[in-house]
Amino acid sequence: MKRALPVTREENFPEWYQAVVDQADLAETSPVRGCMIVKPWGWGIWELIQAALDKRIKETGHENCYFPLFIPMSFIAQEASHVEGFAKEMAVVTHHRLKAQDGKLVVDPTSELEEPLVVRPTSETIIGDAFRRWISSYRDLPILINQWANVVRWEMRTRMFLRTTEFLWQEGHTAHASKDDALAETLKMLEVYRELAEDVLAMPVVVGEKPENERFPGADSTFSIEAMMQDGKALQAGTSHYLGTNFARAQNIRYQSASGELEYCHTTSWGVSTRLIGGVIMTHGDDDGLRLPPRIAPKQVVIVPMLREKPEDAELLVYCEALKDLLDGVTAFGQPLRAHLDKKPVRSANKRWDWLRRGAPILLEVGPRDMANNQVTMIRRDRLRDGDKVISAGLARADFVLHAPELLAEIQANLFAEAKARLDANIRADLKDFDAIGAYFGAAEEDDAKSVFKGFVRAPWARPTGAELVEVETRLKALKLTLRNVPAGQTSASGACVFTGRPAVEDIIIARAY
Incomplete structure (x- = not known):
């Protein structure tokens, strides 16, 4: 049986990656070069990653907020090493109005901004300006905030999810009275990222500190989690930065200590982005498409009735709807199990491969014989094939419903173990x-x-x-x-x-x- 994708990982890994993005229906290119349209299945994955991380961020005492997309040029220029690190990637707004000229829309040259605005590449400078106003005493510290936002970095060579001109992320920013507190915060959030990568994404990582030349612009120390993709390359999956007092000195972020002295704050920043989805693809995908860890699968169990445009179809759909109702009452990983009944009027074989390419962890095919025997036919996405044969197993419906959470947990653990063995061996x-x-x-x-x-x-x-x-x-x-x-x-x-x-x-x- 032929593979579901037009190219294998061994033949051409970059083309295979793009084929997964396309055929798993994750995203597509937009009319703006280097930007992407994230489609519902891809967005569903991001929402689950975001929810898992947001919960952990809040559990560590941080609060969410939001800062503007536009940053005054003068703010960026205050921190020399920061601007040097981002200068070649910045998008800049210089005018605020268009006008019609000879039947075309053009920039109105009289609408030049008094000060150019940088489209947010990262928010240290504008958040530092707010910290300067918010902090006056040691009693105001620590400040622990996070925002979910988009950023723009004008990349020359782009690839879906991995490196795009605009991408989505979270960025945490904190201010502390001492180096020890700020460094402890930096490492705490690095551990949150490790836990997210390994426990949620089933993606093993190497945790450590970046060397001097790889630090975030303006940071004293940068720490990262590094994952190994199936082509052997590293993917920086998350970073956490101890910024020292560098940004505080540039932006005059000071507090009055208990002894009455004015001291500069020690600040941190940390973030992960939609490139995590690219990491999941390249860690777990196979030559049939995406394999999703169940924790981040928008649909964990997909029911595909084998419809044949016959009168019996109505009875089969009733059976499948009852099965979905049973699964809706089950919890997996502490949340309601995400089951889906695919009733689209499409050939059953086509629906099967559509869901397998998308990486749904468990596929249940249900035909008249299954209904007669009160069972289901299960396909596990993590163990799809034995050579050219797709592996399926007939299970009693009640047994499947009872053990579905255990099966999903087993798939999650199996994907991690497979990736961990590859990392350790290489x-x-x-x-x-x-x-x-x-x-x-x-x-x-x-x-x-x-x-x-x-x-x-x-x-x-x-x-x-x-x-x-x-x-x-x-x-x-x-x-x-x-x-x-x-x-x-x-x-x-x-x-x-x-x-x-x-x-x-x-x-x-x-x-x-x-």
């Missing part, structure tokens, strides 16, 4: 010099080879800085490699740094990345 720790690392990854042009898999390398690292770090970046860039993060929990290091030859202080992850 972190090389035996390459002790840069030549060996270069030989392992191959020449930069090989990065475009469609079936080449290269995982992560964990290598000794001596934390080079300044010109020495610039040289490291140059050597890595020639091979399309990047430093991902320093895995957390290290207690000692051995060997020589693969870049400098000096004694290593820790290990660092090196990989090609999205």
Whole structure:
């Protein structure tokens, strides 16, 4: 039996990825270059990710708010390293009116803004301006806020969900009286992201601190969770930043301490975005399409009646509706189970493959024989095939309803275990010099080879800085490699740094990345 997608992962991973986005009906390109229209199935996934994360954010004491999309240019310019990091990606509004001219709409040159407005690439500067007004005393601290918003970064090369001109995300911003409190907040939210990735998305990650050259512009420290995709590349799935007092000094965010002294606040920011959906695709998808972890599947159990345009169809639909009613009374992962009855007048085989490409965790096909035997025929999306044969199992209807939550939990755990085994098996720790690392990854042009898999390398690292770090970046860039993060929990290091030859202080992850 042919695969459901026109291209396999091995043949062409980028084309396979786009085929999943298209045929799982997640999103489509918009009339604006680099932007996407997120379709209902893709939006349903994002809503579930958002709900899971929003709950965790609020449980850690943060409150949601909203800040404007437009930021005065002068705000951005206050923090030099910040503006340098985002300058090439910013979209800027300079006029506020159009006019008709020779039958066309053109920008009215007389409507130039007194001050240009940057379309939000991130909100540290405008939120810092508010913090300056909101904070006067140590009694006002900490401030813990979050917003769900869209941002614009003018990307040259875009790919659905992974890198688009406009994308959706949440960004948390906090202010604290001390470094210790702010750093603890930074790491707390990093752990929230790890939990989201692993427990909700079934996507295992490497947690650690970014090296100096990979920090967020203006930050003292940046921490990340890094996931391995099925082509071996890294995906930065979330970041949390300790900003020190850098933004506070630029924007005069100060508080009066208990002793009466004026002190600068220590601030943080942290965020994840719709690129998590891209990560789910590339972590769990197969050559038949998307495989969704049940926690983020908009429909966890889909019932497909085998309709044949005969009088018996009405009785079969009654049977399937009763089955859906039973499932609606069941909970899975602490929430009502999400069941769906597909009554569309479409051939049953076409409906089956439509839902399998979309990644619905469990598909129930119900025909007249199933109804006569008071059973269902189940297909599990995580274990779809045995060679060319689709695996299905006949189950008593009552047994399926009783055990549906356990089956969904098993599918969730199975997807995580599969991805975790792949991650663990493909972190090389035996390459002790840069030549060996270069030989392992191959020449930069090989990065475009469609079936080449290269995982992560964990290598000794001596934390080079300044010109020495610039040289490291140059050597890595020639091979399309990047430093991902320093895995957390290290207690000692051995060997020589693969870049400098000096004694290593820790290990660092090196990989090609999205």
